Amino acid sequence: MYHVKESGKNGYQFYTQSMNDKITKKTLIENDLRSAINKGEFFLEYQPKVNIDTKRVYGMEALVRWNHPEIGLIRPDVFIGISEETGQILQLGLWVAKQAIHDTKMLHNEGIMLVVSINVSNKQLNDDSFIDDMCLIADEAGLDKSYIELEITESQIMKDVNKSLSILNALYEKGFKLSVDDFGTGYSSLSYLKKLPAKTIKIDRSFVLDIDKDEDDRSIIAAIVAMAKSLGKDVIAEGSETKEQVCALKLLECNQIQGYYFSKPIKIDKLREFITDFKWDDCSFY
Ligand code: C2E
Ligand code: CA
Ligand code: CA
DSSP states (O other), X not given: OHHHHHTOTTOOOOOOHHXXXXXXXXXXXXXXXXXHTTTTOEEEEEEEEEETTTTEEEEEEEEEEEEETTTEEEOHHHHHHHHHHXXXXXXXXXXXXXXXXXXXXXXXXXXXXXXXXXXXXXXHHTOTTHHHHHHHHHHHHTOOGGGEEEEEEHHHHHHTHHHHHHHHHHHHHHTOEEEEEEETSSOOOHHHHHHOOOSEEEEOHHHXXXXXXXXXXXXXXXXXXXXXXXTTOEEEEOOOOSHHHHHHHHHTTOOEEOSTTTOOOBOHHHHHHHHHHOOOOOOTTO
């Protein structure tokens, strides 16, 4: 039924073996999610965020992974959606926030002052206790909220702009940083962007993919960068996989970059090494 609904109303679809497999897997994931937190099956990886002008790693995005005892490693794309449907995202989201903030505080104690970005789903954002929970977690860990950035997708914000604005303003007033994730895919309007208390706009990966080949993608990024700058916001590009892409972004004055070119998401110990060894030799011959 859900599958038919997803592909448009009033339709019908044949029940296939692959759908059967999908449903079995979904049920299994749904059931196992419940106990996975208590069993310690989740862990975080961090992907560094680099500023190519200052040549420094200034932040990291926390990305959750599930080490399932039978299936093995499960990527978030597979279980975040299901956990949103079942409401389990609330508990999982709190676990992610606690772990990420704890790890960041640990780095700060070592003198590594990174900003941590945490992905927040729609259900979490609309949960009445979300703001208080986040404040409590930050205060208990002793981490200044200006080092905690919450990433919220543009399409999520656009679902109910006024409600989102009031929640985001409340978070901003508490001192959290905010970032609009997957920017360029969510049909936002300029008037709402102006009101949004987000400091950062994260350009969606789809625009970066062909940036060194596609003139249109370059124009879109140039427009986003110009708009963000005139609104006093920072811009980061995600999904940069090659030096050509990084240097094309630099030419467009997008100096904050996240992507496989610099590093895949890695465990916290590897991130420490990454920061120590990090070198960026610029785009001089491009
Ligand atoms: P996202 O927030 O857009 O995160 C970026 C995704 O792009 C990550 O996938 C990351 O590994 C991947 N990525 C980074 N650089 C590159 C690159 O250069 N090339 C390519 N092809 N991919 C790159 P991941 O870790 O599988 O996460 C997928 C999505 O799951 C995330 O997309 C986010 O929406 C969601 N997610 C992950 N962790 C959490 C979480 O703790 N809470 C919530 N609510 N959602 C999460
Ligand atoms: Ca994100
Ligand atoms: Ca994204």
